[in-house]
Amino acid sequence: xxxxxxxxxxxxxxxxxxxxxxxxxxxxxxxxxxxxxxxxxxxxxxxxxxxxxxxxxxxxxxxxxxxxxxxxxxxxxxxxxxxxxxxxxxxxxxxxxxxxxxxxxxxxxxxxxxxxxxxxxxxxxxxxxx
Numbered sequence: 001x002x003x004x005x006x007x008x009x010x011x012x013x014x015x016x017x018x019x020x021x022x023x024x025x026x027x028x029x030x031x032x033x034x035x036x037x038x039x040x041x042x043x044x045x046x047x048x049x050x051x052x053x054x055x056x057x058x059x060x061x062x063x064x065x066x067x068x069x070x071x072x073x074x075x076x077x078x079x080x081x082x083x084x085x086x087x088x089x090x091x092x093x094x095x096x097x098x099x100x101x102x103x104x105x106x107x108x109x110x111x112x113x114x115x116x117x118x119x120x121x122x123x124x125x126x127x128x129x130x
Contacts, residue, residue, distance in 0.1 A: 003030070004029065004030070004118040004121055004122055005096055005118065006117075006118045008096070008118065009072070009112060009115035009116065009117065010029060010072075010115060010116040010117075010118065010120070010121035011070065011072045011115060011116065012116070012124060013070045013072075014028055014029045014031055014032035014035075015027065015028055015029065015032070015069065015070060015071075015072045016028070016029050016072075016095075016096065017072045017073055017112070017115060018100070019073075019106075019112050022105055022106050022109060023078065023103055023104065023105055023106065024072075024073050024075065024103065024104050024106055024112075025100040025102070025103045026057075026071070026072060026073070026100065026101055026102050026103070026104065027091070027095055027096065027099045027100045027101050028060065028069065028091065028095060028099070028101075029095065029121070030095050030096070031125055032067075032095075033091055033092060033095045033099070036060065036062035036064060036065060036067060037062045037063045037064040037065075038062055038063045038089065038092055039060055039061070039062045039088045039089060039091045039092055040061055040062060040063060040088060040089070041059075041060070041061035041088055042058065042059070042060055042061070042084060042085050042088040042091070042101070043058050043059040043060075043061075043085075044057070044058040044069075044080050044081070044084075044085055044101055044102055045057055045058060045077050045080070045102065046077065046080065047077050047078060047079060047080055048076065048077060049076070049077045050074075050075070050076055050077075050107075051071035051073075051074065051075060051076075051077060051102070051104060052071060052074050053071055053072065053073050053074045053108070053111050054070060054071065055070065055071055056068040056069060056070055056071075057069050057070070057071045057102070058101065058102075060088070060091070069101070071104075072111075072115055073104065073106055073108070073111050073112065073115075074106070074107050074108045074111060075104035075105050075106045075107045075108070076104060076105050076107065077102050077103070077104055078103050078104060078105050079102065079103040080101075080102055081100050081101055081102065083098075084098070084099065084100070084101060
């Protein structure tokens, strides 16, 4: 089974969040990357944009499919990983380090408690395989 970092929080839509104080970095999980295949295009919001938990914030396109990205948390985009937009294949190699997509300043920090732990996320994936 793939490795899911314990310090991250996860969604059922296969996004991860690395929460530190009132900021969160967001990306897609190794499972999502594996399901998509080789990522070839990425569309992300501009810095300053507002994202809302559960709402689309971007698009990822692979050799297999085009998928919307759903915000795991609500907040204002403070950084966009422009290197990843320019070279989206970085997600294929490193979904948790180089593959971060956006950083947001949380406007509703209490939402973090609604995200899944690494263990809960792995249980969700295991249940889906049955």
